[in-house]
Amino acid sequence: VAQQAKEDEWVRKAQTGDRTAFAALVERYWNPLRRWLFGLTGREHLAEDFTQEAFFRAWSALPQLHTADAFRAWIFRVARNCLISSKRGPRGAATAALPEDLADRDAGPLEKVVEDEGQQQLRAALARLPETYRAVYLLMTEEDWSYSQIAAVLEITEETARWRVCKARQFLLKELRAYLDSSSS
Amino acid sequence: MKCNEVQLWLRTSNGQMPAPSGLRRHLYKCAACRRERQRVLKLDHSVRRLPVPPENPATRALLLERIGKTAAPMPSRRPRLRIWPRVLRWTAAAAVVLVTSWLVVKQFRKTHVEEPLARVMHAGSQVWIGPEDRATIVRVARHDVRLAETTDPVEQLEVLTALSSDLKDEALRLARAGKSGNVPLLTSLYQQVVRQGIVGRAAAVPADNRGAVLGPLVKRLQAAEQEVDAAAREARPLVGERLRPLSDAARETAALLSGEHALPAVAVRLPAGPAPLLTVLVQQGLQIAAESNYLSRADLCADLASMLAPAIVVMASEGQEVDSRDLTSCVNELLEQGVADNLDRAAEQQGSALPAADLASIHQRSAQVRTTLADNLAKVPAESRADLQHALEAVEQGNKRVLAAGSGKEKSKGPRDIQGSLKSTDNARNTIVLSRFTKIGSVDQTFTLAKDLTIVVDGKPARLSDLQLGTSILLRLSEDRSVVEQITEVK
Numbered sequence: 001v002a003q004q005a006k007e008d009e010w011v012r013k014a015q016t017g018d019r020t021a022f023a024a025l026v027e028r029y030w031n032p033l034r035r036w037l038f039g040l041t042g043r044e045h046l047a048e049d050f051t052q053e054a055f056f057r058a059w060s061a062l063p064q065l066h067t068a069d070a071f072r073a074w075i076f077r078v079a080r081n082c083l084i085s086s087k088r089g090p091r092g093a094a095t096a097a098l099p100e101d102l103a104d105r106d107a108g109p110l111e112k113v114v115e116d117e118g119q120q121q122l123r124a125a126l127a128r129l130p131e132t133y134r135a136v137y138l139l140m141t142e143e144d145w146s147y148s149q150i151a152a153v154l155e156i157t158e159e160t161a162r163w164r165v166c167k168a169r170q171f172l173l174k175e176l177r178a179y180l181d182s183s184s185s
Numbered sequence: 186m187k188c189n190e191v192q193l194w195l196r197t198s199n200g201q202m203p204a205p206s207g208l209r210r211h212l213y214k215c216a217a218c219r220r221e222r223q224r225v226l227k228l229d230h231s232v233r234r235l236p237v238p239p240e241n242p243a244t245r246a247l248l249l250e251r252i253g254k255t256a257a258p259m260p261s262r263r264p265r266l267r268i269w270p271r272v273l274r275w276t277a278a279a280a281v282v283l284v285t286s287w288l289v290v291k292q293f294r295k296t297h298v299e300e301p302l303a304r305v306m307h308a309g310s311q312v313w314i315g316p317e318d319r320a321t322i323v324r325v326a327r328h329d330v331r332l333a334e335t336t337d338p339v340e341q342l343e344v345l346t347a348l349s350s351d352l353k354d355e356a357l358r359l360a361r362a363g364k365s366g367n368v369p370l371l372t373s374l375y376q377q378v379v380r381q382g383i384v385g386r387a388a389a390v391p392a393d394n395r396g397a398v399l400g401p402l403v404k405r406l407q408a409a410e411q412e413v414d415a416a417a418r419e420a421r422p423l424v425g426e427r428l429r430p431l432s433d434a435a436r437e438t439a440a441l442l443s444g445e446h447a448l449p450a451v452a453v454r455l456p457a458g459p460a461p462l463l464t465v466l467v468q469q470g471l472q473i474a475a476e477s478n479y480l481s482r483a484d485l486c487a488d489l490a491s492m493l494a495p496a497i498v499v500m501a502s503e504g505q506e507v508d509s510r511d512l513t514s515c516v517n518e519l520l521e522q523g524v525a526d527n528l529d530r531a532a533e534q535q536g537s538a539l540p541a542a543d544l545a546s547i548h549q550r551s552a553q554v555r556t557t558l559a560d561n562l563a564k565v566p567a568e569s570r571a572d573l574q575h576a577l578e579a580v581e582q583g584n585k586r587v588l589a590a591g592s593g594k595e596k597s598k599g600p601r602d603i604q605g606s607l608k609s610t611d612n613a614r615n616t617i618v619l620s621r622f623t624k625i626g627s628v629d630q631t632f633t634l635a636k637d638l639t640i641v642v643d644g645k646p647a648r649l650s651d652l653q654l655g656t657s658i659l660l661r662l663s664e665d666r667s668v669v670e671q672i673t674e675v676k
Contacts, residue, residue, distance in 0.1 A: 002285045023249055030245060035237045044238040052248045059252050122231055140199050141232045144571060147199060162197050169196040172228055173221075180224040 011071045015062045022062075026055055029075055032143060037079060039138040042127055050086070054079035076153045080135070118179050125175040129168055136161050137168035186211045190628075191218045195225050200510070200575060203517065203582055206334070213331060223507070230506045233571070314462050314499055317359060317367050322463055323508050324351050326493060326515040329470040333486045333523030338389035339398055341474045345386060346405060348470065349378040353409055353431055357416050365424045372430040374467045379406070379438045382471045387442055399442050406439035462496055473523075479531035480543060486523025487550035487587075490516050494557035494580075501572040502565040513576040516554055520583025524551055528591030539591040551587045554580050603660045604675060605630075607652055617649075617669070619660065632660060635668040642674045 007028065013021035030051060038047035058078050065074055126134060139150045147158040147165075154161070173180065186194075186207040194208055195218075204212075212219055314322065328348040335341060356371035383402070390398050413432040417425035469489045476482050493516045500509040524547060532539050558577045565573055605621035608629055615634050640647045652658065652674065661671035 002281075002288060005281055005285070019249075019252060022252065026245065026248065031237075031240065034240065038237055048241055048244040052244055052251075055248055056251055056255075059255065118231065119235060122235060126232070138232070141229045144200075144575065165199065166193065166196040169225060169228065173196075173224055176228065177224075180227050181220075 007071065011062070011065065014059075015065070022059055025071065025075075029072065030055075033075060033079055035142055036076065036135075036138055037083065039126065039142065040083060040131060040135060042123075050079060050082050053082045057082065070152075073149060073152045076139075077155070080154065121176060121179050125172050128175065129171055133164045133168035133171065136164040137172075140165055188215060188218055191215070192221050195222050198225075200229075200579070203521065204514065206522065209330075209518065213327070226507050226510060233506075314496060315367055315370075317364060318461065318463050319500060319505060319508050321351065321355050321371075322466065322496060323511045323515070325463060325466045325470065326512060329466060329473065329489060330515050330518045330522065332470050332474045333482065333489070333519055334526070336477060336482075338386045339394070341386045342383060342390070342398065342402060345378055345382045345474065346402060348467070349375055349383065350405075350409070352378060352467075353413065353435075356428065356431060357413065360416060360420050360424050360428055365427055368424070368427045370461060370463065372427065372434075374464060375431050376434045377467060377471065379434050382474060384438060384441060385471075385475055403439045403443045406435045406442070410435040410439065462492065465492055479527045479534060480539065483524045483527035483531065483547055483591075484543075484550075486519050486527065487547045490519040490524065490583075491550050491553040491557070493519070494554040497558065497576050498561040498565065498573065501569045501576065502561075504566075504569060506572050509572050509576065513579050516576075517579050517583040520551055520554070520580065521586045525583070525586040525590035528587070532591045544591050547591075548588060551584055555584055601662045601664075601666065603630075603662065605658065605660075607654055607656050607658050609654065610649055610652075612649075617672075619658070632662075632669045633667070635663060635670050638669060638672065640672045647674075 007025070010021040010024045014025060033054060034047050034051045037050045038044055041047055041050070054075060058075055061078070065071065129137070135154060136150055139145045139153065140147075145153075147161045150156075150161045151158045156164075186205070188211075191208055191211050194204075198204075212222060325348065328344050328351070331344045332341060335344075352371050352375040356368050356375065359365060359367055359371070387395070387399055387402070410432045413428055413435065417428040417432070420428065466489070469485060469492070473482060473485045473489070476485060493512055497509055497512050497516065500512060528539065528544070528547065555577065558573055558580065562570060562573050562577065603619065603621065605619040608618040608620040610617045616631050617634065618629050618631050620629050634649075638649075640649060640652065642651050649672075652672070657675040659673045659675050660669045661673070662668070663670050
């Protein structure tokens, strides 16, 4: 309760132009948002760009947010809209160009990390999962959100959210049967 | 429930919905669905644990730089508040500050006074969890839940037989794996279950049904005896000797149940020293099985739930998400089916609300589960916090049920408004079939229509034939939920 109250206060202050309060919101939601976007795009630099763009848009649109306690769902919705508009081609909002001295993440040490076979299979299966299912399933598993919260973010009904999770699990259980049986024994 | 319904439920469950009792019963009996459940849990767990590439701090710094260069958003205009709303707002703010400070101080004190996480205390004595006990604890807890749900001696016998098989299998597994240190404990528990639990419950089976029930049970005990004897012969002499009490108990109990001769009185001796949680769980399960008084059953279940809470913390902190979630599910079921349902039955039997002192004591013990989980939330490793948070949220439902139980009030009849799609109509029987997507998946439900049924399509009165199959409709049921009073087409 205290945490939520604090967050509401940051939102209210940020709505009046307080950049420090907005930085606190960025601190809190940066990683969850980046993780979700990474799950959706499968590319870390895209996930970071969209996260940045989502927060930038949110900063400009904050006064339109009527209830401070809805920030969490709202910022995810903004991120999703960024993702959608990026797919609509040149009309979509362009992300800020990265400075030249920014380290090249794709060539970084992460490339050298060898994931175990199970994780590779899991990532590959997730990548094959249709994005509409993946978006819902990742919000449920990674963020532990309820169906009503997911429905609010993705602007769908709770029943649709439930159905998409069902389909996502059905797909992944089929794709990963061998891995799940071997690791659960 | 059928396998396909259970599997549909498993695929749509988000861990926040309590499992219907039919589903739990099915899972208890169906190995295939249990495996499917393990797969779903493993899948979610694996996805949750997928590593995310490390963040590039420069991107976040760039964002803050962009924001710094951008004009602040125009604040929305808000109407000026009158004096009283302002006073109320300041009072509320002061209250929030006071409560927050109090919570911080309380938490600070607790952090510095409580025992370290590894020490699991129950009822003033130390309870420990052995390194090989985790999986067995979860299985025994699940048997305890089943014992909490039923007072039928035949069902109880079924559960106790399964419990004894699990203990025997674990003892044999450890003996074969060369880890025989825990075998004496498991054989002691097995003796308790068969000689006290099974014999005691067998005596409660009605005489006319006893032959049919005990016959298969005797055969299972004889098979267990042979299995253990064979394993003992193959094992090293010392390990074989440790297994002998299992076959002795199986043989003597089988002889007693088949009426051949009396079972000699055996004092089961448990290892001295602090009790393993496994022992406490088995003994508590046996007590619940033997108890017929509903209030006492509720009391024992609350006690059991409070014992399992530290085990959830231990398992969560060790990163054993599947076991921790299984145990959480057991605790929640113990609160709902063991405590709340038994309280309701006690109130129903008594015909009035239960004594406040009894209820308060049980409520307090049930609430202990939540307290244990909440107190340890900040102490477990960061990566385990989500599991414990999940447990905390899950037991909230059980606690709510416990608080509402035992009041002697009539249970809710369910909602009056039900939405779904029209599957079929039967004019002869005056019924319709509605297809609904519920927590257990898609189900078809038949409703009888009231004589004065009204149907609304596009805001206008209509006839049943105006509704096309597959149309989304909203039913308004009568006060007693027996018939449909109104059908409205939903666009």
